[in-house]
Amino acid sequence: YDDRDGVIWMDGEFVDWREAKVHVLSHALHYASSVFEGERAYNGKIFKSREHNERLFKSAEALDMPMPITLDELEAAKQETLKKSGLQDAYVRVVVWRGSGEDMGVASAANPVRVAIAVWEWGAYYGDAKMQGAKLDIAEWKRPSPETIPVHAKAAGLYMICTISKHKAEAKGCSDALFMDYRGYVAEATGANIFFVKDGEVHTPLPDSFLNGITRQTVIGMLKDRGITVYERHIMPEEMTEFEQCWLTGTAAEVTPVGQIGDYTFEVGDITREIAEAYEELVRA
Numbered sequence: 001y002d003d004r005d006g007v008i009w010m011d012g013e014f015v016d017w018r019e020a021k022v023h024v025l026s027h028a029l030h031y032a033s034s035v036f037e038g039e040r041a042y043n044g045k046i047f048k049s050r051e052h053n054e055r056l057f058k059s060a061e062a063l064d065m066p067m068p069i070t071l072d073e074l075e076a077a078k079q080e081t082l083k084k085s086g087l088q089d090a091y092v093r094v095v096v097w098r099g100s101g102e103d104m105g106v107a108s109a110a111n112p113v114r115v116a117i118a119v120w121e122w123g124a125y126y127g128d129a130k131m132q133g134a135k136l137d138i139a140e141w142k143r144p145s146p147e148t149i150p151v152h153a154k155a156a157g158l159y160m161i162c163t164i165s166k167h168k169a170e171a172k173g174c175s176d177a178l179f180m181d182y183r184g185y186v187a188e189a190t191g192a193n194i195f196f197v198k199d200g201e202v203h204t205p206l207p208d209s210f211l212n213g214i215t216r217q218t219v220i221g222m223l224k225d226r227g228i229t230v231y232e233r234h235i236m237p238e239e240m241t242e243f244e245q246c247w248l249t250g251t252a253a254e255v256t257p258v259g260q261i262g263d264y265t266f267e268v269g270d271i272t273r274e275i276a277e278a279y280e281e282l283v284r285a
């Protein structure tokens, strides 16, 4: 991704894409002092931009990183970066991290907090699996307890087990991995939330140990608007035997049907199709 044309917004100015570099002694690289957002623009407009900005600020606060710009400055910088990309449909990545500076130890209050924004084209997150039903592996790692790490921050450190679990899943021919949480309840995929359908009703894990995704919240609203009952609750993995449909939600994943999780199988059914199509319409409305 580093060798391409374009510009990246870094700490208040645009730099050439190939020159958007950081020092190897950046605090973030050593100690995961980094938070980020993944957003999508449709027809030139960033979907749920304000919600993403607010989550970013909360994530930075959770990691004790004072934001060097205001919410309004962030919004303006994102809009300008999107405009300069020339793209209408695009992925927007905002990253905030502790840079290099006075400290090389764990404590780093003197090191500057830095911000960058990059925009690029990103098609269907699960590629061909998108409407046929993705195949998921069950991850060996568990989502950690909220007492061990700030689980609601979109923080780089929380993605370590995502990367290793997704590598393992892909090596088995799966599109992604599904995590259980520290208690054994169904949690989320490596970059998306999960929903199930049984007897015309929807069940989705309670986000008490993982990200309450912006897409997740949007989709719950869409289901309720349609009069479909949604249960947000703790779900045991064995319950997957009885669930008929399943899908993932996320900014990158959008609404992606799931056909298989380990030995459990699901159909790409009516509610899944309706919600996937309605989401596509909503983001462009």
Ligand code: PMP
Pocket (backbone or CB within 6 Å): 038, 154, 188, 189, 190, 191, 192, 193, 210, 211, 212, 213, 214, 215, 216, 249, 250, 251, 252
């Ligand atoms: N869980 C994880 C771990 C994620 O990375 C994402 C993507 N940000 C989500 C859930 C879905 O969140 P959102 O709908 O806000 O993109």
